[in-house]
Every structure is written in structure tokens, then in C-alpha cells.
Amino acid sequence: MSKKNKRLVLISMLLALMPMLVFAGGGQGEAAAETSSNFNATGLPILNEPVTFRVGIIDHWNMPDMNEKQMFKDWREKTNVVFDLIQMSGQEANTKVPLMYSTDDLPDAFINIGASNNNDYGAQELNIPLEDYIAQYAPNVVRVLEEMPVAKKWATATDGHMYHLPYINLANDSRVVYASFIRQQWLESLGMDIPTDLDEFYDLLVAFKTKDPNGNGKADEIPFSVRWQDGISGIRDWFQPFGTTSAFMGAVKIRGGEVFATTLEPGYKDAVKYLHRLYAEELMDPEVFTYEQTSVNELLSPKLNALKKALAYGNY
Missing domain, CATH: 3.40.190.10 (Periplasmic binding protein-like II)
Structure with a gap:
């Protein structure tokens, strides 16, 4: 699979699955871009044959190996998208992430890197704008951004692009943060x-x-x-x-x-x-x-x- 198509698969995977888990009930989008024959723009599995994607994840809670989490195993089984999660603490990320960008030794994506970092690297054309992919592959995200325009504003950088999804929590009054x-x-x-x-x-x-x-x-x-x-x-x-x-x-x-x-x-x-x-x-x-x-x-x-x-x- 080419680097471009691999990138497309990963972005569509994150945009499709993560909103589905948080904002269930949306429909499936139609793919407009040309992709490899291994990629399915709608339905499951997303890939006909498994492909591994390296994803850097900033872990502020010192979690056990997240590759062993059942959620990622279930995603792998249903989608054929295999995540190789590279965990690093917030302190480690302060030095490792800039080094990854400066040496072009980047994973395919980051999770929890922080909005300001996303936008800064996006302004340097080191991150990929997501708005076109959102429109094509993430109907749930489109719906939420239409219903909550302030969320779109928060997630939009000064150059007008969206380099990350907004974090939205409507349950602050009922959730238990620590126990x-x-x-x-x-x-x-x-x-x-x-x-x-x-x-x-x-x-x-x-x-x-x-x-x-x-x-x-x-x-x-x-x-x-x-x-x-x-x-x-x-x-x-x-x-x-x-x-x-x-x-x-x-x-x-x-x-x-x-x-x-x-x-x-x-x-x-x-x-x-x-x-x-x-x-x-x-x-x-x-x-x-x-x-x-x-x-x-x-x-x-x-x-x-x-x-x-x-x-x-x-x-x-």
C-alpha cells in the first residue's frame, strides 16, 4: 500500500471509529478519493488485509501496555487496522515528539499530543489538515460540528485548517474523574x-x-x-x-x-x-x-x- 493510501486509511479509521464510539448513530459516508484495492471506504472491514500503523500516544496516566487493551484488539478484529501504539509519558513527549518531527522519524499519527502542538506543526505543513477527510469519512463528526459550532471553532487553527478533533464532554456533572x-x-x-x-x-x-x-x-x-x-x-x-x-x-x-x-x-x-x-x-x-x-x-x-x-x- 502506498504511503498516501496508508495515510488515507489511517485518517478515515480514526475519524470513523472514534466518533462512532462517542457519538453513536451516524450514517456511513461515501468515499470520493482513489485508494488501493485493499481499502473499503464504507462498511467493515476497512481493510481487506491487515496493515499495521504506528501511532504515538501521550500517556499521562502511566497505563500498562495499551496494545493489550481490549478496545484495540476489537478494532483490529473488525477492521484489519492494526495499531502499533508507541506510549510515552507527558514528560518524555516534551523531548521525543519535537525530535520525531525534526528528524522526520514520525509515526503515522499521534493521539493526545495537544491542540497547540497540532496547530503549530500544522502551520509548518508537518501535519495534515483533516477537514476534507472529515467531510468524506466522518458523518458523525460533521453532525456534531454543525450542532456545536463552538467545538469547530476550538478545533480550527488560525490558518483555517483543522489538524485535530475537538474533545467534547457533556457529562461533567455526572462523571467520576478520580476515585x-x-x-x-x-x-x-x-x-x-x-x-x-x-x-x-x-x-x-x-x-x-x-x-x-x-x-x-x-x-x-x-x-x-x-x-x-x-x-x-x-x-x-x-x-x-x-x-x-x-x-x-x-x-x-x-x-x-x-x-x-x-x-x-x-x-x-x-x-x-x-x-x-x-x-x-x-x-x-x-x-x-x-x-x-x-x-x-x-x-x-x-x-x-x-x-x-x-x-x-x-x-x-
């Missing part, structure tokens, strides 16, 4: 229930620290820890039970038409005092502010459930 997890084995070992308020949470952490819930005869439990890294809020979510947010999540708020600083709220000070107490009494992981993500993953490993240190409760 905390507790080791059920430790609760069962101590005959305790999941805490329902901050006082019970404190008592639970004390029990985890002093009553050997992992049963190895050593005081090596870590009652409480959190994750930090690209896009992960760490300890900041724990300001919210006190009716406020950390400065990172919004230092300035508007209430009743007046602007105020969240750091001056009583709830903010109460949160700092509570978290300081946990840290001072060694109920919080002493390395919580310096961990690399791989270290947290090691703590979460089932192999550590009854050995050495083990995570009890944490933002994940």
Missing part, C-alpha cells in the same frame, strides 16, 4: 467497615498502622498514599471533603458575585490541619510527595499484599 481504593483484605482482617466520615477514616488508618492487617508480624503497612504525576491530582482531591479545593485546582473562586481566594476559606485551613496530622502521625506515606509513578505501581502489586509495604487507601 479512592481500599484494601478489602485489610478491612476483613481487622473486622472493620469502610469509613463514612473523616473521623472514621482517621481511626481506620490508625488501625492499619498498629494492628498488622497484612498479618506478617511486622509494622510495615502504609495506611494511606496517593498518586502524583501527569494529570493525576494526588493529595489535592482530599481538600474537597472540607468544602474547598486546593490552590492548584482553583485558587480563585466566584461566589455571590464576589471573588475570593480558596486558601483563605476555613475549609482550606481545616484540610491542611487534617492532612498534616496524618503525615505527622505517620499515617500517610512519608514518600508521598516524591514518588515516581512506577514506585506507586509497585506498592499496588498483589505480590506485596502480605509482604513489606502495601497501599491501603489512595487516590488513583
Whole structure:
């Protein structure tokens, strides 16, 4: 398959499948461009014979190998489009992505590279404008952009081209962005229930620290820890039970038409005092502010459930 046709297949694949998953119910578009005999502009499979595409994906969450995700396996089976996903952290991408562009050692596409980067590289004619492909192959995207013109505006660069699809989320009020997890084995070992308020949470952490819930005869439990890294809020979510947010999540708020600083709220000070107490009494992981993500993953490993240190409760 020629480079041009391979590029066409990949773009049509991303435009057709991704909106289908998010904006289900659209019809199939008609292909106008000449392509190789291996490419089907409508219906499935998209390719008659499998073809592999390299896709760089910026992974802000330190995910396991995304090539093993069921979603990509299902796509491969239904479409014959095989993704070879090249994962890199946000920090790695800061150096690797510019190097890829400068040396012309590029994958076929990027996911999550960022709108500003897309537009900057597009202005240098290093990225491909998508609007013509959207019109040909992505009726769902066309419909959404017509219904939400502001989304099209956000995704349009200053040169008038679209180099990426807009991210649209209409469910902010009902989605759970982060959650905390507790080791059920430790609760069962101590005959305790999941805490329902901050006082019970404190008592639970004390029990985890002093009553050997992992049963190895050593005081090596870590009652409480959190994750930090690209896009992960760490300890900041724990300001919210006190009716406020950390400065990172919004230092300035508007209430009743007046602007105020969240750091001056009583709830903010109460949160700092509570978290300081946990840290001072060694109920919080002493390395919580310096961990690399791989270290947290090691703590979460089932192999550590009854050995050495083990995570009890944490933002994940």
C-alpha cells in the first residue's frame, strides 16, 4: 500500500471509529478519493488485509501496555487496522515528539499530543489538515460540528485548517474523574467497615498502622498514599471533603458575585490541619510527595499484599 493510501486509511479509521464510539448513530459516508484495492471506504472491514500503523500516544496516566487493551484488539478484529501504539509519558513527549518531527522519524499519527502542538506543526505543513477527510469519512463528526459550532471553532487553527478533533464532554456533572481504593483484605482482617466520615477514616488508618492487617508480624503497612504525576491530582482531591479545593485546582473562586481566594476559606485551613496530622502521625506515606509513578505501581502489586509495604487507601 502506498504511503498516501496508508495515510488515507489511517485518517478515515480514526475519524470513523472514534466518533462512532462517542457519538453513536451516524450514517456511513461515501468515499470520493482513489485508494488501493485493499481499502473499503464504507462498511467493515476497512481493510481487506491487515496493515499495521504506528501511532504515538501521550500517556499521562502511566497505563500498562495499551496494545493489550481490549478496545484495540476489537478494532483490529473488525477492521484489519492494526495499531502499533508507541506510549510515552507527558514528560518524555516534551523531548521525543519535537525530535520525531525534526528528524522526520514520525509515526503515522499521534493521539493526545495537544491542540497547540497540532496547530503549530500544522502551520509548518508537518501535519495534515483533516477537514476534507472529515467531510468524506466522518458523518458523525460533521453532525456534531454543525450542532456545536463552538467545538469547530476550538478545533480550527488560525490558518483555517483543522489538524485535530475537538474533545467534547457533556457529562461533567455526572462523571467520576478520580476515585479512592481500599484494601478489602485489610478491612476483613481487622473486622472493620469502610469509613463514612473523616473521623472514621482517621481511626481506620490508625488501625492499619498498629494492628498488622497484612498479618506478617511486622509494622510495615502504609495506611494511606496517593498518586502524583501527569494529570493525576494526588493529595489535592482530599481538600474537597472540607468544602474547598486546593490552590492548584482553583485558587480563585466566584461566589455571590464576589471573588475570593480558596486558601483563605476555613475549609482550606481545616484540610491542611487534617492532612498534616496524618503525615505527622505517620499515617500517610512519608514518600508521598516524591514518588515516581512506577514506585506507586509497585506498592499496588498483589505480590506485596502480605509482604513489606502495601497501599491501603489512595487516590488513583
